[in-house]
Amino acid sequence: MALERTFSIIKPDVVARNLIGDIYHRFENAGLRIVAAKMVHLNREEASGFYCHLRSKPFFEELLQFMMSGPVMVQVLEGEDAIKRHREIIGDTDPKKARAGSIRADYATSIDQNAVHGSDCVESAEKEIAYFFTDEELCPRTR
Numbered sequence: 001m002a003l004e005r006t007f008s009i010i011k012p013d014v015v016a017r018n019l020i021g022d023i024y025h026r027f028e029n030a031g032l033r034i035v036a037a038k039m040v041h042l043n044r045e046e047a048s049g050f051y052c053h054l055r056s057k058p059f060f061e062e063l064l065q066f067m068m069s070g071p072v073m074v075q076v077l078e079g080e081d082a083i084k085r086h087r088e089i090i091g092d093t094d095p096k097k098a099r100a101g102s103i104r105a106d107y108a109t110s111i112d113q114n115a116v117h118g119s120d121c122v123e124s125a126e127k128e129i130a131y132f133f134t135d136e137e138l139c140p141r142t143r
């Protein structure tokens with residue numbers, strides 16, 4: 001197993017419902033260490049830049065409106081197989097298909113307001129971490 005870093009967003013719906021602490025508990029209980037974190041309120045440029053790979057999708061504008069609707073928590077998580085482990089805790093994009101006990105099964109209200117984001121591969125994780133954090137903002141690697 002590889003020690004990895006992944007990028008995570010707690011989306012506006014979950015922040016508004018006072019659930020940041022619960023989500024952080026889930027990350028830490030799963031062996032994921034929070035090595036950088038901050039609260040940001042995305043503007044249009046930041047949200048559309050982050051989701052630029054989805055700009056041709058019919059739901060793109062709706063996605064931007066949601067991601068700009070309130071503050072989000074962005075964090076970098078480190079652990080063994082962190083990318084896969086994080087996505088397992090999150091659950092399927094569609095909360096109706098998400099595993100029982102996953103964050104999306106418990107908190108997402110729909111496919112578009114789905115509580116959290118997690119990088120899907122090493123390349124996306126590196127790109128997404130660099131989109132929000134400078135090297136100085138990241139804790140040194142534990143190994």
Ligand SMILES: Nc1ncnc2c1ncn2[C@@H]1O[C@H](COP(=O)(O)OP(=O)(O)OP(=O)(O)O)[C@@H](O)[C@H]1O
Pocket residue numbers: 054059063092093111112113114116117118119120
């Ligand atoms: N059919 C849809 N209708 C509305 N919104 C959608 C739909 N599909 C995806 N989205 C939104 O776009 C986001 C990114 O979609 P993507 O296909 O990358 O899914 P994902 O990798 O599971 O989600 P994320 O990247 O947020 O972890 C989803 O999390 C969701 O908020």
